[in-house]
Amino acid sequence: MAGIDRYPSPVPHSPERCSFSVRALFVTAVAVLVAFLISPLVRADAGCTPHPAPSSADRWTDEQLANARTIVTIGTERRVPEQGLVIAVATALQESRLRNLRGGDRDSIGLFQQRPSQGWGTPKQLSDPAYQTGKFYDKLLDVDGWQRMRLTEAAQAVQISAFPEAYTKHTDAATALVAGLRGDTDQGCD
Structure with a gap:
């Protein structure tokens, strides 16, 4: 070897x-x-996958979440600052609990309870959540200094409600909904 x-x-x-x-x-x-x-x-x-609804989602119906998503999506597409999204969602919470109502006080219709007799649009137009949301943002963005106003003041400047302070109780819920839904419409997701 x-x-x-x-x-x-x-x-x-x-x-x-x-x-x-x-x-x-x-x-x-x-x-x-x-x-x-x-x-x-x-x-x-x-990062563009739908985020779950806010932690309080169990208290929202599918209709309410869909309507809130419409408000957030349209506002985001129009580059409305987050504060404006919260104002819009809080307003719809107060006016309709985020439901697309066929009627309400007097001739009020839809999410924001806008009235044909006040020039918001026709009953058919106002039954469309996207149309109502667009009209709400049109008027909000025309309010001089709305970004510096309290939520109730900005909502009142658009809606001219008999109970302007009623919007404030929806601030936390609206903020949570917007935060939970913004991921669905984030700017990087195009």
Whole structure:
């Protein structure tokens, strides 16, 4: 056994085997580079998955959440600041409990209980939550200095309610709803 080498030298690789190894290494490097480059896009898309409704979601019906989502989505599309979204949701909570009512006080209709007789639109238009929401934001954004007003003052400037202070009791719920629903309409999700 004296002449036997216990650790033989490695067999030289064939050119085909070296070429395969180089190609495999190149393909792996390209795959890693591609994964690195697209990972921010995948993470951005992951942030656009619908977030659950606020923690108090068990007290909201599907209709109420859908209407709140409409208010938040339209406001976000119009670049209304978050404070404006909260004002709109709080107003709809007070006026209709976020339900699209077919009638109400006098000739009031819909989420915001807007009145055809007061120039808000036709009964058919006012039965559409998106239309009513748009009209609410139109008027809110026309109020000079609404961003510096208390929620009740801004809502009252739009709605001209008989009970202007009633909006304030909905501030916390509106804030929670907006926070919970904003993820559905976040600006990076287009």
